[in-house]
Amino acid sequence: MTRVDVAIVGAGFAGIGMAMALRRAGIDDVVLLERAPSVGGTWRDNTYPGIACDVPSHLYGFAAHPNPSWSGTYARGDEIRAYLEHVVDTEGLRDRIRLNTAMRGARWDAQRGAWLLDTAIASGPAGQVTARALVLACGRLTEPAIPQLAGLETFPGPMFHSARWDHDAPLAGRRVGVVGTGASAIQIVPELARTAAHVTLFQRTPAWIVPRGGDVYSDTDRDSFAAHPEALEALRADLYAEGEARFASRSGDSAAAAEAEAIARAHLESQVPDPALRALLTPDYAFGCKRVLLSDDFYPAVASDAVTLVPSPLDRVDGPTIVAADGSRHVIDALVLATGFASTRQPYADLVVGEEGQTLAAHWSGGMTSFASTVVAGFPNLFVLNGPNASLGHSSSVLMIEEQAGYTARVLRRHPGRVLRVDPAAERAYTDEIARAAASTRWMTGGCRNWYVDERSGRLTLLWPGTVDAFRARLARADGSEFLPEPALTSTFEGRPA
Template sequence: METDFTRGRNPESFCAAVAMRLSRRFKESEFARLLSDTGRAAGVSRMKAALANGAGAPSIAIVGAGPGGLAMAARLKSAGLSTVALFEKGTQVGGTWFDNHYPGAACDVPAYLYSFSFGPQAHWSRKYPTQPEILEYFETFAAHFDLSEHVHLETEVLGATWDQDRLCWTVNLKDLREGSVRSEDFDIVINAVGQLSRPAIPSIPGLAERTAPVMHSARWDDSVDLAGKRVGVIGNGASALQFIPPVAEQAESLVVFQRSANWVLPKNDRAFTSTELARVRRFPALGRLYRWWIYWGLELRFALVRRESPLTRRLNETIVSRLQPLISEKLPAAAVVPDYPLGCKRILISNDYYKTLLRPNVTVQLAPIVEVTETDVRCADGTVIPADVLLLGTGFESTEFLAPMSFVGRRGVTLNDVWSAGAEAYLGLAVAGFPNLFIIYGPNTNLGHNSILFMIEAQTRYIMGLIEDMVCDGIGAVEVRPDVMDQFNSKIGALTEKTVWAESCHSWYKNESGKITNNWPGFSIVYWNRLRRRNRTEFILHARNPK
């Protein structure tokens, strides 16, 4: 489905031209800094000097040992802060890449951009890495920064309450091995649970009562044998698109229950050759150059999510025309042609999904499900489909940030109350009324076109800068001003309305009222540049209590 989006120009030249145009917004020195290290922590030397001269080191709790939590812990430790505790309710680090080990699990961002610029350079085996290789990368990253002494596995954070007199958070913790609950005080709490950690389970009559195998993609049970089984798949999101092809090869039959079709583009994937891998190992700069070539190629894709974009409309028409040969009595148009604009939901990539739908043992059911029983799935059109196993590709509770944890800020206000109409935060990482509470991969920081690790690096750098101010300048608490947060989110709201996400489609980018709470409505480099500097006048600063 290659399309001449550039009107005759070479794609690499087009990419370079647009990259140059974007770069004019930044000074040459700033652009060079972007290319060398997006996540270089601010003020590390200054902080180390202050700590060496007797400045008090704040105690810091990090919630979640996925990519964001590991990156934050690595930054803090590199800056000389050892008073860090990283709490993870799972049995291993890795976050979503530990949880999601279903067949076919892989990243939809090219490997060389799905890694941290400040960590050890990874040597990936293929362009799009699979789950085992990604998990190994984050395990290696944690070992490289010697984070094991800071990680507390099988420990769930239940919530925290701010103590204004003592300028600290009392964090409630549950030991999942023993079932005991305890409380610990921390000066700073950094939430890094991400947006894709809690599976969304559909409310279908009979589903919860069913005792025959039912498993969500993020809670895959490897002990369930799918060979020769009649399998039903509820949902057809990004994870389902990956596990449906390998499951279909094993199952006697597979039925996909879907509400609407997805926009699916080809996945330009292949294994790297031994020569390519040898060159990158010998000349590490090649890996960095390739990384940024990928970055700019993806960055251009933000143009696809602009509302009423001629580029998007043209691509939309091209894809629909090329889907026509798939349409048949077995595979009606509604099964493969989306009923919403390109980009309104997440654009997916796959080379084998459409081929799988054409298999003789695979069918697509478009009628809504009305009931699930012990042995079958019943649909609104009267169809009863036998199902030995049900697989849920229904995504995550992405708009319920930090749930089910409970955070109580100043004056007893809860974060759940503040976010009752939809989650908001200043720069996606700080909330008015909640001092010393920071969020990684928070509201309006997800990307629909580039690597989230790029955003995480920018966020960890900014948070490091705030902690540097606290350590070096005797600040006990930092809290974003309410007016600053409100002005920022008013701008975000206006920008999201200019994107295709605001169209009338159901997606995990929006809450139930239709508010877009998840995505950053712009180029990621704009976010990076905004987080390179912090303005103290945007924050309420509380002097440190004497100890």
């Protein structure tokens, strides 16, 4: 058995950022459990052709680790993964990370005042970790959503989700079907169109797409960034300000949204000359209701002879024939499911059992709730990063991770040895606060079905309905009153490795 002060589950941006924040707070008795054989999170798992970030690279990183070596305005997926490996080495976190170690269950032990974690090791016996505090940094885009289609199992060719790309699948010169037109698909389709015999793209709902633009950085640019860190800091500040300004158009400010929508419509018109095809690619919901995408090559690919757009979801699969809901039939050789993730129902929630024997999934049965988007009533000394209302629709998610990690580190530093129980009233008040702020946004009123809103409750549970500045200010106002002032809250747990 291993005993530590803090156990962190996940070694992507959130887990690494959390370990960094704890170390800066003087808390170094930490272990990071990572089920995969390497760090990187979503940037390790997603390796599909064309994968890149749609947030400017110099904003998509830790503030303490600016990277002068990005290849361009938008970083490739492999670059981001390499960046995280570099941060781990620079911070000296290798000896804190247990790779190939999955959390199979976690339960709160009231007698010990600690979390008991059951783990499974890929090449060894199972083990247990006892931790005074548990941080779930598992990510919100970890488990692919596979559509429930009649006959899907009868498809004879290669079939895989975009997040589990099969690089051995023979796609060149083959007829490839792609399901979905979201953030992954718009990067995948242009790449496949260059090599496949033909691409058939199944679209349930079109997306608003704006120009991507961006530059490729030269060696001179990168040398300049390295030589002048103050210039890199100023660039990050500019990108941050641009992101904050984007919140207005994404959330529903009428003038800002109209201006952004006009840009998207002009982009579509300039790249798709066929009016009938343009109509199929034009959303019928408000700009900002669903995730706004960035691409300069998706529309030209769809408008080319290499791609056929089917403006219909799938209905069933009959061997190599894909039948769409509009009745059309399409024979293909390989099928790529770019169908997103289980975002509002986090898979790890079934594994975590709180103080009253309730799982986190049961607590969240009506949609995720929390205080400060980080701590949850009924689950003492538990902190969730990238969980309830901690995502953004307008800027870098890393900014939110750093704020949550900072809040967690402050709480643990200020209350050493204490069992921290969230006041249910504080959680309810925060949930109501979120609901009021979200009520007038396009995410709630824009006439679309999006992955930000939990269909069970109709609440916005994934996005923070405000700016990063507002989130930082909200967490700064948390003064400890969110925890119950119970007597005898001191834990007897001794957090040292055994």
